[in-house]
Amino acid sequence: MNESLGHIFVDSFLINNFVLCVCLGMCSFLGLSAKFSTAWRMGVSVMFVITVSGILSYGMNIVLVMLHAEYLRLIVYIVIIAATVQLTEMFIKKNSPALFRELGVYLPLITTNCAVLAVPLFQTARNYNFVQSTVFALSASGGYCMAMCLLALVRERTELSDVPSLARGTALTLVLASVLSMAFMGFAGMGGGG
Amino acid sequence: MSTTTTPPNPFLNGLWRQNPTFVQILGMCPTLAITNSVRNAIAMGLATAFVLVISNGLIAAIRKHVPKQVRIATYIAIIATAVTVTDYLVKAISIPVYKALGPFIPLIVANCLVLERAEAFAAKKPVIPSMMDGAGMGLGFAFGLTCLGTVREVLGAGTFLSVPLFGPNFEPWVLFLLPPGGFISLAIWLLVFASFRERKQRKLQAGLTEIQPAEVRS
Secondary structure, X not given: OOOOHHHXXXXXXXXXXXXXXXXXXXXXXXXXXXXXXXXXXXXXXXXXXXXXXXXXXXXXXXXXXXXOOHHHHHHHHHHHHHXXXXXXXXXXXXXXHHHHHHHOOOHHHHHHOHHHHHHHHHHHHOOOOHHHHHHHHHHHXXXXXXXXXXXXXXXXHHOOOOXXXXXXXXXXXXXXXXXXXXXXXXXXXXXXXX | OOOOOOOOOHHHHHHHHOOXXXXXXXXXXXXXXXXXXXXXXXXXXXXXXXXXXXXXXXXXXXXXXXXXXXXXXXXXXXXXXXHHHHHHHHHHHOHHHHHHHHHHOHHHHHOHHHHHHHHHHHOOOOHHHXXXXXXXXXXXXXXXXXXXXXXXXXXXXXXXXXXXXXXXXXXXXXXHHOHHHHHHHHHHHXXXXXXXXXXXXXXXXXXXXXXXXXXXXX
């Protein structure tokens, strides 16, 4: 497959936005988007983890294909992700203890974020080369970060409004997400058939 | 997870009282992405239930030999193995289902529900109750997915298990097959369950206030 880099970028950032159009990374999307500051930090650390683990799993996939051990792919990918998360945790702990204290609880959660695992799986399934994989990882995670921030901003707005007590919490968040996702459906025509 | 009273039956606990979809709100990615038809929803629910039973059983079996620091990594490796088995199993059973579920079978690894059950239940309990818990949670999850899939397929395509329901003049509400429909139908289900719970609570409270005067008199 020979997709242009621009197409990959627009496709994974907007048209097939991981969160709003493919429904990946839902747990953190619904759980951590109550405050903009948290959502933003979570988005950036997920971006970092996705990009690093995407590049590493591209390399590991070559090794696995060479060894004819494709059935180990899933296990190898998840181990890479767990290791990257651990590394990020150590890195942040050493360089900025203040940020670590704020993010501490959420960092281990990145391991079980489906968006992180989906990037290596998709790039393998679509036979992307190295540059394409990197662009894909960056733009997909950028899309995740953007969706997180958007929902967090909307939720901060609804904090003070008068909502029926039944609908408070997850139900309201889901309705907001539905409206956001409907807006993103509008990008569907932008692919230009590429 | 803050259940103060341990229910007698872990199987029923997962199926209803701690239903993963409607009560715990776990494992949202497949819940929203795969439920655009009842068939896919059931297949996904059963695959997840299968993974849960295997991984809970294995984790409970080795729970005393795993050092605390590396337990999450160990659990994830076990879950990934169970998912790989399921992936090949689904491929062997039905190719159309495998194609429809696509990348979401490997993504069961990253389903928070599986890891949560491993950490909250299988890491502390013996093998048989853990497998029961896995089966209950898995079937509860399948039940949740089927509820959602029914709404979305009936409204979005006018069919149930690909059997047309409304005759030829029905104009399908395609939005319900797309992600926004998933969000909104889950929101509606949550509201329905929340209103049930509130009504039950109100009845309970009404019952209590009726009993109290009698107690005072005696």
